[in-house]
Amino acid sequence: MINKTIPLSVPNLSLEILENVKETIETGWVSTGGRFIQEFENKMAKYVGMERAIACQSGTAGLHLALKVLGVEHDDEVIVPTLTFIAAVNPIKYMGAEPVFMDCDDSLNMDMDKLEEFLEYECEFVGGQVINKKSKKVIKAIIVVHVFGNPANMERLMKIKLKYNLKVLEDATEALGSFYLEGEYVNRHCGTIGDIGVYSFNANKIITTGGGGMVVSNQLELLEEIAFLSSQAKTDPLYFVHDNVGYNYRMTNIQAAFGTDQIDRLEHFIETKEKNYNLYKEAIENIEGLTILPFRADTRANYWFYSIIIDKEKYGVDRDRLLKTLNECNIQTRPLWGLIHKQKPYLNNQGYKIDKAYYYEQNLLNIPCSSNLISEDIKIVIKELKKFTVEMMRGN
Incomplete structure (x- = not known):
């Protein structure tokens, strides 16, 4: 921790x-x-x-x-x-x-x-x-x-x-x-x-x-x-x-x-968030089984939230295990919202060919992204993310 x-x-x-x-x-x-x-x-x-x-x-x-x-x-x-x-x-x-x-x-x-x-x-x-x-x-x-x-x-x-x-x-x-x-x-x-x-x-x-x-x-x-x-x-x-x-x-x-x-x-906040996103991106590209979701290249996004996708087969653990472990060591992360058509007030409402949303609901994790996040904190998050690889799990 x-x-x-x-x-x-x-x-x-x-x-x-x-x-x-x-x-x-x-x-x-x-x-x-x-x-x-x-x-x-x-x-x-x-x-x-x-x-x-x-x-x-x-x-x-x-x-x-x-x-x-x-x-x-x-x-x-x-x-x-x-x-x-x-x-x-x-x-x-x-x-x-x-x-x-x-x-x-x-x-x-x-x-x-x-x-x-x-x-x-x-x-x-x-x-x-x-x-x-x-x-x-x-x-x-x-x-x-x-x-x-x-x-x-x-x-x-x-x-x-x-x-x-x-x-x-x-x-x-x-x-x-x-x-x-x-x-x-x-x-x-x-x-x-x-x-x-x-x-x-x-x-x-x-x-x-x-x-x-x-x-x-x-x-x-x-x-x-x-x-x-x-x-x-x-x-x-x-x-x-x-x-x-x-x-x-x-x-x-x-x-x-x-x-x-x-x-x-605001513009300073966005500048910082983009810089931090790129620090994460560079590191996560080298972690097998993790992908950081991109923002559209034809836009200037505000980089509000950073989302990673976990491929359990390649990474070694699933999203929920990673979520629990990171929060236990004081790195606050959260899953995607529960899909709204599955919530009790909306169970009888019509949904049309909902498919891809289930994948992201099960495999997406949001990681620390505050505009006052410092590079040392990002390094700590990356270090924890690197602990879970297929090789590490096999070693255990």
Whole structure:
């Protein structure tokens, strides 16, 4: 066991944030009003190249609001990946709608071949709407997740969107800072291409406000509606007139005080994470039975999470044995999420030709990747990974 804990993914905070926090305390603006909220929104919009951004309580809240303003209704269906964190799917249930699960490709993102095949052969396009032949329900939207900061194939997806008149909601909660280097969307950030994009600032994300999220869109009327709904739908805030059911989904000023500092450090964080990824990659290429998943070469990814694949036959132990051993010696690692179509609330929902996702669920391991991870820590992780080879196991 090593004499320190190497965490999986923790915040990279500076004490300079304290000046912002001190101001919120001195002014009393610690809740859902105050200058830092608008400042953070403006900085986010500028960073991702959008005209406006709306801060909210969490990435999940942002996804919920996005589905509502995109017109998803009770008994509609929304196509989602099964390989994702469950927060990408639960908001569909909040709306009284149902998910239809898609498989992943080798980038861990939604398989666009299977998506198009499903829409062509398992659905009907009637009166401008996609009807699921099996359920007879209207499919309104697709939620695409940029898994671990690796950009999904948005060029392909947007062609599918236009062909089938579907809404596209980008879950970019893991992908702040990732953008495209080639193709139709060159220099466009993840989250800025579909109808609406959502980001998260949870403590394990590349920048953090402790909690919180942000919503962006090229359709400013949608953002106006999101801002309205997120603050209890006050039509007249002076006389407390509410013409709709709203939500308490606004970000607090004290959270935004963190965000305005964190976003200024984002490019440095990405630079460090890319450097550390390459250190891992160089070493893992020489360990028989281990592969580190690549990021798309035609993108500038944010390198949020590092994933390794374990080939038990070549490496000598399986993923679960490696997971247990590393955590026992204070190297925090985690498996992939349990596939969502296998979770109890979704056992009766439709999945389409899910196959590859099972492989990654069983063989993938996430290893330490914080933006304040130092090279000495990486060397420790690599040393532990090298202990499990076929030769070592035979020697025992």
